[in-house]
Amino acid sequence: MVRLILIAVVLSLTAIVLAAVANVINIQPIKPAMLAIAAIGTIAVFMALRETVRRYLSIVRAFMTVLLSIILIAFSWSYLKIESVQDLKNRIENLFNSNNSLQETLDLTLGKLNFSFDTSNGGADSTSQPPGSKFTKEYVTIDGGRLIGADGHSVTLWNNPQAVDPSWSQLLLFLQSDATDARSYDFASYVCADFAETLHNNAEAAGIKAAYVCIDLGPSPGYPSGAGHALNAFQTTDRGLVFIDDTGLTSGGPSNADKSVIVRVGSSYIPESLFPESGWSSQWESMGTVLKIDIIKW
Secondary structure (H helix, E strand, O other): OHHHHHHHHHHHHHHHHHHHHHHHHHOOOOOHHHHHHHHHHHHHHHHHHHHHOOOOOOHHHHHHHHHHHHHHHHHHHHHOOOOOHHHHHHHHHHHHHOOHHHHHHHHHHHHHOOOEEEOOOOOOEOOOOOOOOOOEEEEOEEOOEEEEOOOOOEOEEEEOOOOEOOOHHHHHHHHHHOOHHHOOOEOOOEOHHHHHHHHHHHHHHOOEOOEEEEEEEEOEOOEOOOEEEEEEEEEEOOOEEEEEEOOOOOOOOOOOOOEEEOOOOOOEOOOEEOOOOOOOOOEOOOOOEEEEEEEEEO
16 A cells, blocks of 8 residues: 555656656746756656665655655646646647647747837738639738738738538548648748738638637736737638637658647637648647637628
């Protein structure tokens, strides 16, 4: 019985250490307390493990090991702001199932990117008019300024008057065939504003009515600074309004980055892979709390 308790302590301490390591990797600047938790936790794991494998257990030593471990776990749980066992599980899964490229992409999106605007409204368009004369051109304007992409062009939406609302299955088929999410994220040339622009225009060209969405995200435990973010929306005939985030990775990672996400003011922004791949978590890292929906432009 005592040995089983010690095994549970070892597993719990290991989980706390992994959560602390995830925070050290994801949160800048690095806080000394997080490093201390990771270091002390690692030492505690080895001490508890040593006590567990002893041939002859000492009740006193085992009791002290369990007591000190519980104190460390309780402190770490509070300091790391772990909300639940599921939250702890998600942090560990993200540490192993995501990769540094995914983390780098989200850090770029939230840590460095704020929406950029051309208040002179004179930026060049990003793309030429699609074949045919049926398309109409619009810009994304917020507070009097045109939203611009990473390279300084005005985000340009080409709308197809003949486009229709898709069913959910039709939307999935389109997303599977569309290659927007396969593009690399590059802070200097191609960011979320560009991904959303491309997906919108590709959908309209395919006869699917699409919206361009801009939101403001607030800080989260893994991302202490918030920023603007762009994505898309579709009014499906059988599931209603759905939000799609097609922002890709800087390099590596799963081959598909098509994601659905719930966009609701006050809720966490946690994308979910539409086409999960083996070896990768279907749930992406939380990008913060949705503070405001700036625009949904059809």
